[in-house]
Amino acid sequence: MTKRRVLGTVATLFMVLAGAAAAREAPAAESGVTFTKDVLPILQRSCQGCHRPGAIAPMSLVTYEEVRPWARSVKRNVETREMPPWYVDRRIGIQDFKDDPSLTDAEIATIAAWVDAGSPRGNPADAPPPVEFPSPHEWQIGEPDLIVSLPEPYLLPAEGPDEFPNVYADPGLTTDRYIKAVEVKPDANSLEVVHHIVTTMTEFDEDLAKGNFLNEYAVGKNGDIFDDNTGRLMKAGTKIRFGMHLHPYGEEIPVMVHVGLKLYPEGFVPKYQLVSQHMGDDDDLLIPAGEKGVRTDGYTMLTRPAVVTAFQPHLHTRGQAQCIEAIIPQTDAEGNVLLQAPGTSPAPLMRQMTLNCVPQWRFNWHLVYNYAEEAAPVFPPGTVIHISTWHDNSDTLRVNPDPRNNVVYGQRTIDEMSFAWVSYYYIDEEEYKARLAAQNARTSNDQ
Ligand code: HEC
Structure with missing residues (x-):
């Protein structure tokens, strides 16, 4: 192939690619995605709680004028799911939460299409009314005791x-x-x-x-x-x-x-007495200098029938990932844990259920993942909650304070921790059986 033909081919390729890009953008432009009609409602629900004057985020995303200069950055941050802060793995485990600010794939596509179309404002009459944020002087729970x-x-x-x-x-x-x-x-x-x-x-x-x-x-x-x-x-x-x-x-x-x-x-x-406790702690935690993917495991038994309501990973700067799973004793159809008669076999198998994983921990964000009422799982007595944690002490971790040091368990930010706050409450036998039956009916409906 001559040099000229190569260039020609490359040029054609560019034209094809440019054409494809234009074709990708065309539907966005044609679909008429606008700020006022499509994007603002998403920002109001999932962003403005933090991105408004006087709140913690570095810039306000309330008006068109404020959002416009950030359009590309907004697209990038929502596509990578860096924003809003919500870092639970969407492919595994429970997905039904209270107060979930995260965006659906369709909402992300809407924002991306809007940015690709040049971030048009649209008709001001399409805009939803501004959100009234609670005054910092008022208690949202009512007057405290x-x-x-x-x-x-x-x-x-x-x-x-x-x-x-x-x-x-x-x-x-x-x-x-x-x-x-x-x-x-x-x-x-x-x-x-x-x-x-x-x-x-x-x-x-x-x-x-x-x-x-x-x-x-x-x-x-x-x-x-x-x-x-x-x-x-x-x-x-x-x-x-x-x-x-x-x-x-x-x-x-x-x-x-x-x-x-x-x-x-x-x-x-x-x-119902709600308890949140450390699960997964390892006081002997040791993360060797320079190593990544260092795993710790902790096990806690729920000794009565229980409902787990929330999961909050708690790691320090070298945290990498964490999962919570339940290891569940075998039960009969009513939920009674199977007990073997002496001398009989085989011993019953246990069942595994992943509740959630946070595949990439961000030290900046201590988030509580509160399960929606119907999604909070019910467990028989003897269920073991297993927390697996991974730490990264390598120099590829940008926020690593010092990859040359071994790191051990401790309170200080430069020490490490490997636990999750897990919230649960115990229920009585009768309620357990009723809730388990309801949970089983829901899961069989899902399938
Ligand atoms: C819980 C509060 C909170 C929510 C909700 C939130 N943000 Fe943020 N955002 C922050 C904070 C704080 C930062 C600064 C970086 C950090 O601390 O992680 C930030 C940073 C950003 C940045 C990067 C700014 C920069 O300097 O480069 C963009 C873009 C962004 N947010 C967009 C959004 C969008 C879009 C949404 C909604 C879909 C959203 N954020 C929801 C708190 C929030």
């Missing part, structure tokens, strides 16, 4: 790296109480610098880190109001730990944060 604040403002400098302070506060409880609703709220001056906050209750001061989970705050999320007759126990003498992720914003800020609690009356014990 108890407000616990940082003992004093935490002074965040104008500039510098993100900070991760843990601050303790004493709610002054003298009797055990059950929490009906909880909300974490930074003062208006602190909204722009609070990336997220995880509050925990430290019931036993000898082991502060393993207290009971209270609430997770990220901008765009309201408080947690538990279902009827469901509560989280707060023991007398408990302290609250505010684990904060703060992001300097060019101005020194005295950060002030409160947690508001609505409580059941004194002495009242709700039927």
Whole structure:
């Protein structure tokens, strides 16, 4: 083949490719995807909670003028599913969540088509009314019975790296109480610098880190109001730990944060007692310098019939991935766990069910994956919750503080952790059988 012919072929190829690209874009232009009609409703639902003036995201995505310069970046971030922050694997496990901000494939295609068509504004009359965001001064859970604040403002400098302070506060409880609703709220001056906050209750001061989970705050999320007759126990003498992720914003800020609690009356014990506990911890965790894909496993048994309601991976900077699965004893059709008579065989097999995986952990985002009511799985007693965690201590991990060091288990951000907060409550035998029957009916309908 002569040089000229090669060039000619390449040129033809370019024309074909250009033609194909034009053909790909044509339907977008023809389909008339516009900002006001198609894109704005998506941004309102899934982005503006954080991307609005005064909130944590770096830019506002409220008006056309604000979004237009970010169009390409928006396309890239939604196509890679970097935004909105929601990092659960969509191909495996439970997919039905409360408050799921993630986009459908169709919504991503709509945004991409809009950008490819040159980001047209469209008819202003097509725009949905602007969303009214809750005032930072109002409690979304209603007026709390108890407000616990940082003992004093935490002074965040104008500039510098993100900070991760843990601050303790004493709610002054003298009797055990059950929490009906909880909300974490930074003062208006602190909204722009609070990336997220995880509050925990430290019931036993000898082991502060393993207290009971209270609430997770990220901008765009309201408080947690538990279902009827469901509560989280707060023991007398408990302290609250505010684990904060703060992001300097060019101005020194005295950060002030409160947690508001609505409580059941004194002495009242709700039927469902919601517990969130560490599962998967490995105190002997060792991640050798330079290694990637270092796996840790932890196993916890649910000793009574249980409903699992939420999963929240908790790793530090070198976190790579995490999965939660249940290993379930064999049961009869009613849900009774099969027990062998002595001397009989074979021993029953167990069943495996993956609840969720987070294939690529992002240290920046501590997200709680709360299952929708009907999707929260019911398990027989003896079910083992297995947390598998992978860490990356290689130099290919951009956020690795130092790949030359072995890393061990510990509290500091430069140490590591390998657990998940898993939320569950126990139910009685009768309710277990009724719920299991309903769950089995739903899964057989799905198939
Ligand atoms: C929970 C809060 C939150 C939600 C919801 C959210 N974002 Fe973001 N977004 C952020 C934060 C914070 C950043 C800054 C980077 C970081 O911290 O990860 C960011 C960064 C971005 C960036 C990159 C900006 C840059 O500097 O390059 C784009 C683009 C973006 N978001 C678009 C979106 C879109 C589009 C949606 C909705 C489909 C969305 N975001 C939903 C909080 C959010």
